[in-house]
Amino acid sequence: MDLWKQLIDKLETDSRLTKEEWITLIENRNEESAEYLFEKARMWQHRYYGNQIYTRGLIEFTNYCKNDCYYCGIRRSNRSAERYRLTEEQIMECCRSGYELGFRTFVLQGGEDGWFTQEKLERMVYAIKSGYPDCAITLSLGERTKESYRRLFEAGADRYLLRHETADEEHYKSLHPPELSAANRKRCLYDLKEIGYQTGTGFMVGSPGQGAEHLAEDMMFIRELEPHMVGIGPFVPHHDTPFANETGGTVELTLFMIGLLRVMLPKLLLPATTALGTIDKRGREKGILAGANVVMPNLSPTSVRRKYELYDNKICTGDEAAECRNCLSRRVESIGYRLCVSRGDYGT
Numbered sequence: 001m002d003l004w005k006q007l008i009d010k011l012e013t014d015s016r017l018t019k020e021e022w023i024t025l026i027e028n029r030n031e032e033s034a035e036y037l038f039e040k041a042r043m044w045q046h047r048y049y050g051n052q053i054y055t056r057g058l059i060e061f062t063n064y065c066k067n068d069c070y071y072c073g074i075r076r077s078n079r080s081a082e083r084y085r086l087t088e089e090q091i092m093e094c095c096r097s098g099y100e101l102g103f104r105t106f107v108l109q110g111g112e113d114g115w116f117t118q119e120k121l122e123r124m125v126y127a128i129k130s131g132y133p134d135c136a137i138t139l140s141l142g143e144r145t146k147e148s149y150r151r152l153f154e155a156g157a158d159r160y161l162l163r164h165e166t167a168d169e170e171h172y173k174s175l176h177p178p179e180l181s182a183a184n185r186k187r188c189l190y191d192l193k194e195i196g197y198q199t200g201t202g203f204m205v206g207s208p209g210q211g212a213e214h215l216a217e218d219m220m221f222i223r224e225l226e227p228h229m230v231g232i233g234p235f236v237p238h239h240d241t242p243f244a245n246e247t248g249g250t251v252e253l254t255l256f257m258i259g260l261l262r263v264m265l266p267k268l269l270l271p272a273t274t275a276l277g278t279i280d281k282r283g284r285e286k287g288i289l290a291g292a293n294v295v296m297p298n299l300s301p302t303s304v305r306r307k308y309e310l311y312d313n314k315i316c317t318g319d320e321a322a323e324c325r326n327c328l329s330r331r332v333e334s335i336g337y338r339l340c341v342s343r344g345d346y347g348t
């Protein structure tokens, strides 16, 4: 029997591979092993989630950021980024129109922006939760103290997304300024889980300097953390960053990693990300067919869309929320799936 087949079968039954086995599986992947993997991934996806694709309404409420990650278009050193903050009224309006369109999860995502103080954030979470008690609130606000995470949870937040970006400390250092560390990222993630958040992590595929050994570490870290959600997408260069001339990640490797995640932790919430849809016009459909089961269209007002430019050529920057909803609905139906109106909690 082929070695890759043995390794995929082992992953399916044990959910753990050694670092060397991960590297072998990733480095020696080919069309045949990918198809074998995706078939298993779809089998598990169907077992837990049927043909339902969960939706989350993304509200990018501020692009001010105190961080300076080398890959990111809204890093603080990018003087060309036009900065904006949504008002509380604008945010509530996004929720109102999102609710009408059938969204039952709101994701509040922003740069690390001190203007939104702990109190302001708690008030916002509380206001949304009071107005939409049947909806889940997901926060994606970067690194904070455990106490801050706890208070936001008590204010009504249900979930938190914080990608670990890369599990390897040295590789992490090469993508971030010295004040950031993989160790602190991981600390945040364990804190979030302990508090009771449904926790999401993730990484970029094909970030500069990334090799199979790093991806192996990402998979092993995710197996240990056991998050509820994992968001992965290709690295896409942004013209105003230090990585402007680096090569982006590929669709092919991103899909393979999605398949591995589905088979390793079969109940995972796995988004077919906007970055994947950006580098391939059917990227999100391909993501779903590799095991993804979540899409996250944008609810932000179109006036600010193009300003939340983490990478070049980001899709949907001119489309209203309703257009994205219809577009995605058509896309998932074209491959035999359906968008569903529900909170879309882990494993349900």
Ligand code: 5AD
Binding pocket: 071, 072, 073, 163, 165, 203, 204, 233, 234, 235, 236, 237, 238, 275, 310, 311
């Ligand atoms: N290409 C792809 N993904 C990016 N992100 C940030 N910059 C880029 C880029 N240039 C991702 C990071 C972050 C998420 C919000 O967006 O993984 O966690």
Ligand code: FES
Binding pocket: 297, 315, 316, 319, 323, 324, 325, 327, 328
């Ligand atoms: Fe936004 Fe297709 S999802 S236009």
